[in-house]
Structures are given as structure tokens and as C-alpha cells.
Amino acid sequence: MATPVAQLAVSTVIFSLRAGSTLWLPLVRRIREPFEGQWALPGGPLGANESLADSAARTLQQTTGLTPRYLEQLYAFGTVDRSPSQRVVSVVYWALVRPDEAEQATEGENVRWFSADELPELAFDHNTIVEYALWRLRNKMEYSRIAHAFLGERFTLAQLREVYEAVLRRPLDPANFRRQIEAGQSIVATDEYLAGGRHRPPRLYRTNESIDLAENGPLPEQGAPHALR
Amino acid sequence: MATPVAQLAVSTVIFSLRAGSTLWLPLVRRIREPFEGQWALPGGPLGANESLADSAARTLQQTTGLTPRYLEQLYAFGTVDRSPSQRVVSVVYWALVRPDEAEQATEGENVRWFSADELPELAFDHNTIVEYALWRLRNKMEYSRIAHAFLGERFTLAQLREVYEAVLRRPLDPANFRRQIEAGQSIVATDEYLAGGRHRPPRLYRTNESIDLAENGPLPEQGAPHALR
Structure with missing residues (x-):
């Protein structure tokens, strides 16, 4: 060689x-x-x-x-x-x-x-x-659900917005953010609410698992570690 | 080493x-x-x-x-x-x-x-x-203007649609395609029309150059060849 x-x-x-x-x-x-x-x-x-x-x-x-x-x-x-x-x-x-x-x-x-x-x-x-x-x-x-990698299995819309704000380094309007996220298909509303003593606790959402988190495409053996499969 | x-x-x-x-x-x-x-x-x-x-x-x-x-x-x-x-x-x-x-x-x-x-x-x-x-x-x-790399400086909407159809391997509805493309900002209408003897020749479009074609981001010296800079 x-x-x-x-x-x-x-x-x-x-x-x-x-x-x-x-x-x-x-x-x-x-x-x-x-x-x-x-x-x-x-x-x-x-x-x-x-x-x-x-x-x-x-x-x-x-x-x-x-x-x-x-x-x-x-x-x-x-x-x-x-x-x-x-x-x-x-x-x-x-x-x-x-x-x-x-x-x-x-x-x-x-x-x-x-x-x-x-x-x-x-x-x-x-x-x-x-x-x-x-x-x-x-x-x-802008075009994927990569933000979810920073969140747990259940999260509020405010928590998701905070991730976007941290990464994009600018404040986002809560109402606009809610509209845009709900128009996409990246998250699914659950029947659960954030624990705590609030009068109207915020709803918890989960990730839509039918969309891949890491975009490895048709690379089966190329290989992410097992945790990702 | x-x-x-x-x-x-x-x-x-x-x-x-x-x-x-x-x-x-x-x-x-x-x-x-x-x-x-x-x-x-x-x-x-x-x-x-x-x-x-x-x-x-x-x-x-x-x-x-x-x-x-x-x-x-x-x-x-x-x-x-x-x-x-x-x-x-x-x-x-x-x-x-x-x-x-x-x-x-x-x-x-x-x-x-x-x-x-x-x-x-x-x-x-x-x-x-x-x-x-x-x-x-x-x-x-789906999310970039990569299709334009297959086209010349001026092209009709039908030519752009044919590129999408070839890559995606399925026919696209011309009216829907026109609406979606015009809603984006990837192309700009010119004042020119396709040459030829037709009664209503189709309009020519050009690429919106303010959007990068190759996504190299902040990689100045990493380097695409000179032709790309």
C-alpha cells in the first residue's frame, strides 16, 4: 500500500x-x-x-x-x-x-x-x-426536530421554546412559537400536565417518534452506537 | 507519530x-x-x-x-x-x-x-x-434550492418541476408545484420568456443568488474549489 x-x-x-x-x-x-x-x-x-x-x-x-x-x-x-x-x-x-x-x-x-x-x-x-x-x-x-435532543421524554411548549431561544440566541414570541410548532408534526400532545400547584398547569408534549432524530438515512452498518438504534 | x-x-x-x-x-x-x-x-x-x-x-x-x-x-x-x-x-x-x-x-x-x-x-x-x-x-x-444545480441561469417552472420529478421519481401536479415554489423565495421571475413560436411562451426564472447553493457555512479556508467561491 x-x-x-x-x-x-x-x-x-x-x-x-x-x-x-x-x-x-x-x-x-x-x-x-x-x-x-x-x-x-x-x-x-x-x-x-x-x-x-x-x-x-x-x-x-x-x-x-x-x-x-x-x-x-x-x-x-x-x-x-x-x-x-x-x-x-x-x-x-x-x-x-x-x-x-x-x-x-x-x-x-x-x-x-x-x-x-x-x-x-x-x-x-x-x-x-x-x-x-x-x-x-x-x-x-429550522427544518428538523433536533431541538428535542436537549429535552426529556415529556416537556412543555415553554421548555421547547427555551431550547430554541438558547440555540438561536434571541427571544421568541410565545404565541407565534406555539402556532409554528403546532403546525408542524414534530411533537404530540399528551394527556399529562406539569406537576405543581398552579391553577392551570401547562400541558406536557412528547416527541413524534416516527421522525428520526439523527439523520443517518440508509446507513445501517455505518453505525451510530447502540444507544441510537 | x-x-x-x-x-x-x-x-x-x-x-x-x-x-x-x-x-x-x-x-x-x-x-x-x-x-x-x-x-x-x-x-x-x-x-x-x-x-x-x-x-x-x-x-x-x-x-x-x-x-x-x-x-x-x-x-x-x-x-x-x-x-x-x-x-x-x-x-x-x-x-x-x-x-x-x-x-x-x-x-x-x-x-x-x-x-x-x-x-x-x-x-x-x-x-x-x-x-x-x-x-x-x-x-x-425538500428544504433547499439544490435542484437549481441541475439547471442553467434561466429556466421555466416546467423545467424546474422536471428536475424535482426526476430526483423524487414521481409526477408532481403542475399547479400545486407552482404555488409551492412561488411561496418560497428560491427563485425570482425575470422579464424574459422562453424563445420559440408559441402563442404564450412561458416565463423564465432565475435562482435567488442571496441563498447559498452549497451549504459550506463558515468554512472559508476549508475550501470548495475556486469555481464555487
């Missing part, structure tokens, strides 16, 4: 909503050159016996202790000079985790969560990668 | 409309093992000094003589056993070319165009890759 011209790495952008209304992601401090001491996306070289998606799931597990419900391939980054010493092509995945999952995430010595809006200068081209992931997330909110 | 566990290849799915109303793609006959004699997607190992997108554009040029207006990354395929002899991770791009461009495409001894609906058994997992590309194309027709 020809000598490979590049090392293959898999990195993962892990988004969650923390403090209710801000997008956060965990980063890992690099403990060796290049970029020693700087923060970077979790990831590493592709293992010999793992698929790309398995590698991303392993990274997520090692960094946060979590198993993602939403894990999807984002993009392969492969400009010639993106790593100073040797050429590296990174296949990047993105994972979305619910706030209650994120609260349970383990946080090692060299792992810290950052607000997506206040990132330091990251190693390699990782700022560009996060920017691209944010762009895709915002874009995808 | 650690020894890379996989070879990196770039392949390209090149769709065009031929014979008016069917999706076609060019394939290359393999002249060496594995899969010698079978048809495969055009592509090859990533060159040392080219980005992923440059590699895809080069492949397209070598296979068809064409420079694509629409070239976008599709997906990275990396299951462990997708190549029999050594592990190969393929970053796959897709290109869409207009029928008039496809007619000018060169066709070498080992290059042949096939109907997307009548493919032979391809090398590696290339049938799966084409199936995934078709799924993405059909999916994307």
Missing part, C-alpha cells in the same frame, strides 16, 4: 444546555505538544478496530461518562496545514446531551465545560470546527 | 440529469485488485499537498473533464472491514452537474455513465454510498 499521507483522528463536539439557557461544551486540556496547555475538542487517533462512530462514542464516554442519544457525523476537516507537525485529517462528530445528563457528567482534572459563546483560543482549527457545528445546529433547528 | 491505522481516500458521487429526466452518474472500471474489473466511484488516495475538496475536484476533472459548480462533502465512510486488503477511510464528496455540462463530459475507456436506478454491483461499499447520496439529494430537495 502507498504510505498514508495523513494521520486520521476523530473528535467530538458535545453540546448541552447548562444553567437553563446557554449552550455549553466540554473541552480537554492538552498535556503534550503541539498546543500543550491549550484547550481542545475531545478526541484522538482512530483505533484500529473501531468504526468512526464507535471512536466518537468512546471519546464522549471517556470525557463525560455519558452515552449519547444524539450522535451524528458533522464534517471531515482536512486542510493540509491544520496541524503543525504532521498532517492530520479529523472526522468530527457532534453529540447533543440533555441538561439532566450534563449535570451527571464526570469532569476530570483536564476536562472543563465552556460556554459556546466564550471560548478561549483553542488548539489547531478547533475554534473553526465549533463555529461550524454551531452554524449547523442553528441551521438544523 | 503513531502509525496510521487506515489509508485515506477521497471519492466523488457525480450526479447529472441525462435524457431529460433520469439521474445518471459516471463510474470507473477498476483495473487492479481488489474488485478488478468492477465499477466503482471515481476517486483515489488523498494527495500529500491537496485538501479534501481539492482532491474531489481533481477526481471530477480527471473523470469527466468538468469543473463543478456544486461540490459538497457528503460523508466519511469508515467501517473497519469495508476494504478487503487494508483499511481505507473514504471521505466522499458529491457533485451536481447540469445536463448541458454532462453532454460535454469526456468519457474515457474505463469511464461510463449509469442510470442511478440501474447500477451493477459496485466495488467496496459503493452501492451503499450511492444509496446514501440519493437519500441526501431527495431529502435536501
Whole structure:
């Protein structure tokens, strides 16, 4: 075989909503050159016996202790000079985790969560990668039910709106939001109401499971981790 | 550096409309093992000094003589056993070319165009890759102006509808189609009409250029080839 011209790495952008209304992601401090001491996306070289998606799931597990419900391939980054010493092509995945999952995430010595809006200068081209992931997330909110990946099995319309507001970074009119969401088919009203002492507790909704959450299409063996199947 | 566990290849799915109303793609006959004699997607190992997108554009040029207006990354395929002899991770791009461009495409001894609906058994997992590309194309027709990549600068509503019918593989009601398209903002009516001796020649439309054709988002240097910028 020809000598490979590049090392293959898999990195993962892990988004969650923390403090209710801000997008956060965990980063890992690099403990060796290049970029020693700087923060970077979790990831590493592709293992010999793992698929790309398995590698991303392993990274997520090692960094946060979590198993993602939403894990999807984002993009392969492969400009010639993106790593100073040797050429590296990174296949990047993105994972979305619910706030209650994120609260349970383990946080090692060299792992810290950052607000997506206040990132330091990251190693390699990782700022560009996060920017691209944010762009895709915002874009995808417009035509898919990706927002649901941040919610539990039951949620109110106000909770769903808060997810949209956090990701799109602007307030949304509650009445317009209700009309638009109800016109779509992404959620289904349940007979349940939010627990609490209110006079008129808000109705709970659930996700319409007939629409796929991650858009893997006809890729059976290509493989998201088992949690996603 | 650690020894890379996989070879990196770039392949390209090149769709065009031929014979008016069917999706076609060019394939290359393999002249060496594995899969010698079978048809495969055009592509090859990533060159040392080219980005992923440059590699895809080069492949397209070598296979068809064409420079694509629409070239976008599709997906990275990396299951462990997708190549029999050594592990190969393929970053796959897709290109869409207009029928008039496809007619000018060169066709070498080992290059042949096939109907997307009548493919032979391809090398590696290339049938799966084409199936995934078709799924993405059909999916994307629903929410983007990707269909325009198959059309010239001026087109009638009937010509646009024919593109949708070819990709979606079903007839569309002309009146409904007109209403839906006019409700969107993807096309702009011109003051021109289709040339010809008809009593009421159909109006010509053009693409709304304020909407990006390829969705590369904030990826300036990541790079589509120059033709796309």
C-alpha cells in the first residue's frame, strides 16, 4: 500500500444546555505538544478496530461518562496545514446531551465545560470546527426536530421554546412559537400536565417518534452506537 | 507519530440529469485488485499537498473533464472491514452537474455513465454510498434550492418541476408545484420568456443568488474549489 499521507483522528463536539439557557461544551486540556496547555475538542487517533462512530462514542464516554442519544457525523476537516507537525485529517462528530445528563457528567482534572459563546483560543482549527457545528445546529433547528435532543421524554411548549431561544440566541414570541410548532408534526400532545400547584398547569408534549432524530438515512452498518438504534 | 491505522481516500458521487429526466452518474472500471474489473466511484488516495475538496475536484476533472459548480462533502465512510486488503477511510464528496455540462463530459475507456436506478454491483461499499447520496439529494430537495444545480441561469417552472420529478421519481401536479415554489423565495421571475413560436411562451426564472447553493457555512479556508467561491 502507498504510505498514508495523513494521520486520521476523530473528535467530538458535545453540546448541552447548562444553567437553563446557554449552550455549553466540554473541552480537554492538552498535556503534550503541539498546543500543550491549550484547550481542545475531545478526541484522538482512530483505533484500529473501531468504526468512526464507535471512536466518537468512546471519546464522549471517556470525557463525560455519558452515552449519547444524539450522535451524528458533522464534517471531515482536512486542510493540509491544520496541524503543525504532521498532517492530520479529523472526522468530527457532534453529540447533543440533555441538561439532566450534563449535570451527571464526570469532569476530570483536564476536562472543563465552556460556554459556546466564550471560548478561549483553542488548539489547531478547533475554534473553526465549533463555529461550524454551531452554524449547523442553528441551521438544523429550522427544518428538523433536533431541538428535542436537549429535552426529556415529556416537556412543555415553554421548555421547547427555551431550547430554541438558547440555540438561536434571541427571544421568541410565545404565541407565534406555539402556532409554528403546532403546525408542524414534530411533537404530540399528551394527556399529562406539569406537576405543581398552579391553577392551570401547562400541558406536557412528547416527541413524534416516527421522525428520526439523527439523520443517518440508509446507513445501517455505518453505525451510530447502540444507544441510537 | 503513531502509525496510521487506515489509508485515506477521497471519492466523488457525480450526479447529472441525462435524457431529460433520469439521474445518471459516471463510474470507473477498476483495473487492479481488489474488485478488478468492477465499477466503482471515481476517486483515489488523498494527495500529500491537496485538501479534501481539492482532491474531489481533481477526481471530477480527471473523470469527466468538468469543473463543478456544486461540490459538497457528503460523508466519511469508515467501517473497519469495508476494504478487503487494508483499511481505507473514504471521505466522499458529491457533485451536481447540469445536463448541458454532462453532454460535454469526456468519457474515457474505463469511464461510463449509469442510470442511478440501474447500477451493477459496485466495488467496496459503493452501492451503499450511492444509496446514501440519493437519500441526501431527495431529502435536501425538500428544504433547499439544490435542484437549481441541475439547471442553467434561466429556466421555466416546467423545467424546474422536471428536475424535482426526476430526483423524487414521481409526477408532481403542475399547479400545486407552482404555488409551492412561488411561496418560497428560491427563485425570482425575470422579464424574459422562453424563445420559440408559441402563442404564450412561458416565463423564465432565475435562482435567488442571496441563498447559498452549497451549504459550506463558515468554512472559508476549508475550501470548495475556486469555481464555487
